[in-house]
């Protein structure tokens with residue numbers, strides 16, 4: 001399947017991103033400010049066809065300085081091509097050759113770079129090569145790079161350098177969609193800021209009793225990490241005196257997630273973003289492994305001097321994950337297939353995705369006594385339980401972690417060998433993030449996606465993503481007919497599936513039970529009152545029968561008396 005088809009499948013229109021050199025941070029940009037209408041705009045990409053187009057440009061004589069610039073640009077183009085980096089915008093900073101350049105060119109302290117090396121980061125990943133210099137040169141960016149490619153350090157590293165010495169009070173904010181991810185980013189921030197005096201904090205608890213305490217911590221922090229909900233809640237508290245005036249940088253991780261969902265959810269996030277942006281005048285950077293038209297449009301209109309960075313193919317699954325589809329027929333077939341995988345021997349850690357909290361609970365009940373160290377995480381568990389499960393999984397105490405979409409984005413569990421999509425993901429975007437929990441930081445991983453006859457509607461887009469990342473997919477899947485309306489509905493509401501259970505059904509009893517359940521209250525009272533009538537009728541009948549016997553007895557008695565009387569009279 002061609003690249004264009006995949007974009008169509010993902011419902012993603014290729015948009016022409018624009019940039020402006022104007023360093024003002026807000027105010028709308030006109031749509032005419034696109035790359036074609038701007039002769040100064042650089043388009044740097046891994047596609048040779050586009051570079052050839054540039055060669056056709058006027059062949060005027062260049063001054064030595066212009067020639068030097070041109071050669072440097074060509075060299076940079078080549079370097080970016082080698083690393084699959086595409087950048088669109090004006091005056092794009094050169095990509096990093098190595099971490100040493102941070103010291104020589106950007107004055108980053110040697111101790112900070114040494115921390116990177118201690119973390120095992122011997123050389124920058126492609127997204128780090130391009131995003132770090134952009135942020136260090138104060139450019140607003142929208143960055144799209146594969147799952148597990150080091151986007152977190154790509155924004156934390158420059159933020160921590162730019163914050164410099166601690167000043168007490170938030171000057172950089174990182175927003176992300178889940179608390180688990182916020183905790184993870186916080187941990188990475190602590191690790192990377194080890195050589196500094198900077199204070200980092202994550203907004204965790206919103207219990208009334210804890211607000212004051214949390215507020216005090218945040219007031220002292222230089223870098224704050226939060227979900228939008230929690231931050232907005234804190235900002236709305238009358239008592240809270242968090243000053244956001246000093247915030248210079250706002251980073252939105254998993255940005256497309258916060259811009260997706262129902263219209264209501266998107267509107268809520270945009271309102272939250274407005275609240276946050278109105279309380280600070282910061283520069284903005286957005287990161288994700290997937291990119292949608294809505295985010296491109298929003299960024300084009302709200303981010304001045306924007307640079308769009310893409311690594312590899314946009315909206316592609318990580319090429320280091322070996323992906324396969326497994327037809328299971330129906331829901332009970334899935335459980336059989338899962339148990340067969342266990343029998344063959346699963347190599348932990350394994351992540352298993354299901355579509356809802358209820359299904360996560362059902363599958364957990366089923367697997368609890370299967371002899372594997374299994375646990376479950378979903379939105380109905382308390383924060384303490386969720387934290388404990390994540391910790392146990394990281395420590396290897398839990399081998400198989402059952403989870404919902406909650407864990408699909410951003411979560412970095414070292415060495416996840418296998419991701420099982422027990423339920424087919426609702427969209428290709430969700431699929432990319434779920435399978436991206438394996439095969440991180442260059443490691444190899446595997447993903448198995450179960451599907452049944454009912455899942456065919458979503459299969460083509462997922463098969464297309466698989467094919468693009470080099471996996472084998474049956475040809476017929478790429479030609480399956482699609483129903484866009486049904487697909488959209490599935491993204492909003494998970495399809496109905498039979499309960500995950502191997503408990504043997506007792507059809508007769510179950511039928512009676514379900515009949516009972518289906519009865520309305522009126523039916524039930526009618527039945528009760530009918531019952532009463534029947535009982536009453538029975539009593540009445542018995543009484544009548546007794547009366548009748550008595551009457552007969554009486555009659556007989558009278559006859560006898562008369563007879564006796566006659567005899568006495570003789």
Ligand SMILES: Nc1ncnc2c1ncn2[C@@H]1O[C@H](COP(=O)(O)OP(=O)(O)OP(=O)(O)O)[C@@H](O)[C@H]1O
Nearest residue numbers: 121123124125147148149150151152289410412441
């Ligand atoms: N330069 C580097 N060299 C080696 N490993 C790195 C480097 N940068 C980051 N990593 C490691 O790569 C792993 C994935 O990084 P990270 O979680 O930032 O990925 P991501 O791109 O944000 O993924 P996702 O899209 O799933 O959120 C982490 O374990 C991190 O420690």
